[in-house]
Amino acid sequence: MSETTYKTFAVLGAGTVATPLIKELLAHNASVLVVTRPSARARVLPAGAKHVAIDYADIDALATAFRENNVEVVVSTINHDNLDAQPPTAEAAKKANVELYVPSEYGAPTAGHTEGLLGVKNRFAESLTAAGLPFARLYVGNFVDWIPYLFALSETGKLNIIGEGTTRGSFTAVSDITGFLAYVLTHLQPSQLHNATFRIEGDRKSLVELASLYGDKFPVARISAFPATVENGPLRTWLQSALNSGIASTGFDAVKGKDDEDLARSSNSLWPGHQWKSAKEVLDL
Structure with a gap:
């Protein structure tokens, strides 16, 4: 049955x-x-x-x-x-x-x-x-919709990046x-x-790649952490640090300590026929 x-x-x-x-x-x-x-x-x-x-x-x-x-x-x-x-x-x-x-x-x-x-x-x-x-x-x-928040774009007018910003993570x-x-x-x-x-994963990007989507609309600032003047600064610092460390990929295995890009979107196919949105599309860039 x-x-x-x-x-x-x-x-x-x-x-x-x-x-x-x-x-x-x-x-x-x-x-x-x-x-x-x-x-x-x-x-x-x-x-x-x-x-x-x-x-x-x-x-x-x-x-x-x-x-x-x-x-x-x-x-x-x-x-x-x-x-x-x-x-x-x-x-x-x-x-x-x-x-x-x-x-x-x-x-x-x-x-x-x-x-x-x-x-x-x-x-x-x-x-x-x-x-x-x-x-x-x-x-x-990470939520694609929150990428501006991740950069503290509205508060600072800048695309703030902690560390190298070249490690890719999942955005949906x-x-x-x-x-x-x-x-x-x-x-x-x-x-x-x-x-x-x-x-699930809609897009896979690094902080540097995300910043590049904005072209020359905003300056890029290299910082070590978000200052206390930025609301929820410690959380934003943690989110960027998690992305840089690789653990923000949905394919990351904490026990093995490594990322698997195929695993990251392994459940996407369970929603047949769906077209997953990219960061560029959601942010209208």
């Missing part, structure tokens, strides 16, 4: 990844429950989605909402500043007999990492395994990320999703 595909979803959050993902899921005729915290900024959600505001630490309330809405899959889009909120949401999912949990990855590969942000994400994925809650991890590299458009995720979640069978890792 063939398996049925998933139809009912809960999306945690309503930000950069969540909102277009909700639209994509609805376009695939899925039922979507959006769960935000009571303190979250009010947002206009896509028509057709149901919304509840629940404290992510309230396991019983979350579990009740998941059960009442027959949620099969929980997709977390909780941002990197609030990842400590994920564990209770997973506990609630387990309590409500949710079948699949998609943790908030949406970046560089985390498997094998033990330190920093990537280590936090990896430990959470490992905790899902320990709890017996099936998961699906999605590695996307947000629309490709959310479109891919919605497609596989609604088209692949549960056995293809449970404890699976997906690696």
Whole structure:
């Protein structure tokens, strides 16, 4: 007997990844429950989605909402500043007999990492395994849409580059990320999703190559780190350093310590017929 595909979803959050993902899921005729915290900024959600505001630490309330809405899959889009909120949401999912949990990855590969942000994400994925809650991890590299942010272009008027900037990494458009995720979640069978890792890549570029896309529109500045005057300077410094070290490729293996370019886009083919967007196209350069 063939398996049925998933139809009912809960999306945690309503930000950069969540909102277009909700639209994509609805376009695939899925039922979507959006769960935000009571303190979250009010947002206009896509028509057709149901919304509840629940404290992510309230396991019983979350579990009740998941059960009442027959949620099969929980997709977390909780941002990197609030990842400590994920564990209770997973506990609630387990309590409500949710079948699949998609943790908030949406970046560089985390498997094998033990330190920093990537280590936090990896430990959470490992905790899902320990709890017996099936998961699906999605590695996307950097968001193409955030390349200007990566350079601190709007704040400084310059294309700021840390280090040599010649190592290539993965870049994927947000629309490709959310479109891919919605497609596989609604088209692949549960056995293809449970404890699976997906690696996608829309474009492969180095900082120097990205800067060259702008031509002579902005000057290039060589820096050692972003100054304190740049908002989220440490994060931007880390993002560029990760790219320079090679770990920002979706084909990077932390255990082996090397990158595999073919592995980087190994899941692209799961979205048949899709044309992946380049950095040049997204940035309209």
